[in-house]
Amino acid sequence: xxxxxxxxxxxVRNTVDLTQSVDLALQDARxxxxxxxxxxxxxxFSPEWKRQLGYQDHELRSRFGEFEERLHPQDRNSIxxxxxxxxxxxxxxxxxxxxxxxxxxxxxWIFSHAFLQTGADGKPCRVSGCHLDITERxxxxxxxxxxxxxxxxxxxxxxxxxxxxxNILESISDGFVALDKTWHYTYVNRQAAGLFGRSP
Numbered sequence: 001x002x003x004x005x006x007x008x009x010x011x012v013r014n015t016v017d018l019t020q021s022v023d024l025a026l027q028d029a030r031x032x033x034x035x036x037x038x039x040x041x042x043x044x045f046s047p048e049w050k051r052q053l054g055y056q057d058h059e060l061r062s063r064f065g066e067f068e069e070r071l072h073p074q075d076r077n078s079i080x081x082x083x084x085x086x087x088x089x090x091x092x093x094x095x096x097x098x099x100x101x102x103x104x105x106x107x108x109w110i111f112s113h114a115f116l117q118t119g120a121d122g123k124p125c126r127v128s129g130c131h132l133d134i135t136e137r138x139x140x141x142x143x144x145x146x147x148x149x150x151x152x153x154x155x156x157x158x159x160x161x162x163x164x165x166x167n168i169l170e171s172i173s174d175g176f177v178a179l180d181k182t183w184h185y186t187y188v189n190r191q192a193a194g195l196f197g198r199s200p
Contacts, residue, residue: 032131036064038087039125043067052110052133054103072099072107087116087124094127097134109138144168 032049036042043064047057053070060066071079075098085091094114099107114129147168175192177185 030133034129034131036127038127049131052108052131053100070101075099086114087127094129108133109135
């Protein structure tokens with residue numbers, strides 16, 4: 001009996017250690033985890049999921065409304081409809097981008113991917129997913145678009161405008177290529193050259 005209790009305590013301790021290790025790994029990877037048990041309607045949000053929105057672990061309850069109520073008004077209907085369609089089998093995947101309200105009142109851009117699990121009866125029973133905060137990427141894309149628009153609207157000489165555009169394309173972290181009508185490369189920035197191992 002004593003040995004059984006000792007084994008039980010050891011198993012509980014190992015489970016707690018494993019959970020803490022997983023939470024630390026998710027935090028290091030900046031990946032928020034969420035699990036929605038559709039049968040009990042309970043939701044688990046990892047500490048990192050909450051941290052992305054400025055909350056400590058104890059500040060948010062484990063309920064679906066914590067997610068739903070923080071969706072940006074312009075995103076709410078489409079995201080909930082997408083999730084519903086995925087759960088009902090009318091959509092092959094759940095990979096979406098949307099905005100969630102941060103504790104400070106601002107909105108963070110989130111990329112979410114989820115996996116649907118079914119029970120023995122073949123009916124959906126659980127959805128597990130992850131959140132990645134892509135706000136910085138979105139802001140960088142917006143700034144690039146603003147700069148490109150400024151160059152295109154600029155009354156500068158063609159050579160100067162082309163030089164400015166080249167500087168912008170070389171400074172971005174994405175690969176960029178330009179092709180002519182015959183599908184020959186006319187421009188490859190440094191990032192693309194590294195990816196494809198070529199230049200125009």
